[in-house]
Amino acid sequence: MRFDTIIIGGGLSSLVCGIAQQKAGRKCLIVSAGQNALHFSSGAFGLLSRMPDGTPVDEPLSAIASLPEDHPYSKIGVDGVRAYLDKVQPFFHDCGVELSRCGQTSRNLQRFTPVGSFKPAWFTLNETDVFASKDARIEGKVLIVNFAGFLDFNSRFIAEGLERRGAACRIEAVRHPEVERLRVNPSEMRSVNIARVMDREENWKQFVHQVREMMDGEDIVVLPEVFGLTNPSVIGWIAEMIPAKVMFVGTMPPSVPGLRAQKLLKKAFEEAGGMFLPGDVALDPKFDGNRVRSIRTANLGAIEIEADSFVLASGSFFGKGIEAVPGSVTEPVFGLDVDYPADRTSWYAPQMSDRQAYLGFGVKTDGCFHALKDGNVVDNLYVIGAELGGCNPLAEGSGACVAILSAFKVADEIIG
Ligand SMILES: Cc1cc2nc3c(=O)[nH]c(=O)nc-3n(C[C@H](O)[C@H](O)[C@H](O)COP(=O)(O)OP(=O)(O)OC[C@H]3O[C@@H](n4cnc5c(N)ncnc54)[C@H](O)[C@@H]3O)c2cc1C
Incomplete structure (x- = not known):
């Protein structure tokens, strides 16, 4: 079996990347193991509500210029972030998902949470x-x-x-x-x-x-x-x-707006001609030098599936895209380089509500989101979404927009 692109993971980043490539005429396969973060979505898509040091952000577009250079937004660039943000609402509208963005303000908006507080948001799903x-x-x-x-x-x-x-x-x-x-x-x-x-x-x-x-x-x-x-x-x-x-x-999870959005994006991907393998796990990659040649999946057994390009969109710890054992943190499919400090005591803060450093661990990439393995660039393997190192999506309130914007950027890199 052969595809132009194989995408591993069935969440927000994977579906956006897959739809963008299918629309450009590439034949894509998505392998999706299970639940993704959309099933737990608040109904709000965050862009940036805190800097890495915890400082609150009201004007995300201005703040992005001051992010560290390994942050996904810095790799996309301020102009790139602005251009991709303009594409988000029409792209989702074409998939049947209406995203609200009240007014043309450059400030974060506020959504009302199920516990009666306000939380920053950039876009919100339909009814929120x-x-x-x-x-x-x-x-x-x-x-x-x-x-x-x-x-x-x-x-x-x-x-x-x-x-x-x-x-x-x-x-x-x-x-x-x-x-x-x-x-x-x-x-x-x-x-x-x-x-x-x-x-x-x-x-x-x-x-x-x-x-x-x-x-x-x-x-x-x-x-x-x-x-x-x-x-x-x-x-x-x-x-x-x-x-x-x-x-x-919103209610406590599962999130009805998030589930609806996931279904509509999956439908849009399949209607554009993409193949979606639900409940299957990507494993056993084969390399030719610094390129991935093929993977297998748990359900397809011995069949090797080849592609020109591979995209890893397997989420963070939540999606099992990153795994930790005492002393080390690994990326389980390709054995890619993960960005985390050696001192285990700095991985977590004792208070659950504090900023948790481990939620920022992710795969190391170059400036175009190519994965690094043993310090070398893997030429045809890209990383997107929560799997990326360089940002802490939950602490920064940047999760959904990092997922969407990195997916757009990698789709453009692959389409050329
Ligand atoms: C519980 C939770 C709630 C969140 N809520 C919000 C929110 O309301 N707003 C916001 O802006 N951000 C939120 N985030 C941040 C979140 O990171 C992003 O919003 C975004 O949805 C992440 O999408 P993703 O596609 O990168 O990863 P995920 O949604 O985590 O998807 C990864 C997928 O990869 C699959 N996978 C893993 N390994 C394999 C494998 N080997 N083979 C095949 N498939 C595999 C997983 O099963 C999963 O389906 C939330 C995060 C979490 C954990």
Whole structure:
């Protein structure tokens, strides 16, 4: 079997890189082992909200020029970052994923979190509301509606957060016969299972009817993000049918907007002619000098799959793209060079909430994202997304945009 490009990993970076290459006429294979970070997405795509030393960032585009030279944004360059950011919304729109970016401001926007606080965001997925500043007021009468017994949407935290910003909140719970059936087994009462029930027109319409019955002149109605799993238009229809501003707030994972985005991107990749191998693991690479010739996968057994180019998009520790044993950190597929300090005591901070250095460990690359192995450049192997060294996506709030922008850059390098 032979492809133009083989991409390892099925998350955000892999799908963006695959779609961009398929659109340019290259024949791509994606090998995807399992869950990816989109399944846990907050609904917000971060660009940069903290510098590596922890200083908060309000104006990411200005701050990018001061990042260390091994940071992925520094390798793309300030002009490159700006140019690729302009491409993001149209690219996702073509895949059926609407990304909001409220206004033309150069500042980070704020999204309202499930625990009632504001967190910086650059883009947000469809329904996730954004506010212009962290001091934004949310005034007026607010009705927060949950499903009875759904613990992954904490109405109390949300009410407290809104009341701190000036709102007067009332909390109500809806009982829906089909959602009630999920309560028999508490582990089934999860956002994605409720979303499957609410995907049916008669169910979300009945829910809207119940909300309207509960209303008492509220200005804002807050709902959990459990709608439009397969059809994103449902979100707009719900907002139109409720006579108030509707604010959708995220739930604890799994993330319905993230799962929807992943499905739509995978569909766009396959419709463009790409082949996606779900539930399979890339392994056993064969090298010809400083080039990768082929890989095998766990499900395809002895078959060697060859390609001109390979892209490693296997995530960080979360996706098992990086593994740690006491004393060393490795990249398990190709045995690439990983950037981490030898002193193990500096890998982590004792407080879980502190900046954790290990989340910044990743594969070493040259200025064009070619992988390094034993200090040498592997000519046809590129690294993108959370697998990259040089940045700490969770501490910096840069995860999704590093994934997307590095994917665009590598697709351009490969397409030539
Ligand atoms: C839990 C979590 C939540 C996050 N939420 C946000 C957020 O809300 N906003 C934000 O901006 N950033 C967030 N991030 C940061 C995140 O890094 C990026 O947003 C981005 O989605 C990472 O995408 P990726 O494709 O690089 O990696 P991942 O999404 O981690 O995908 C890697 C994929 O590679 C697969 N894989 C690994 N090894 C192999 C192999 N050998 N063969 C085949 N497949 C393999 C994995 O199974 C996985 O599917 C989050 C990160 C985590 C861990």
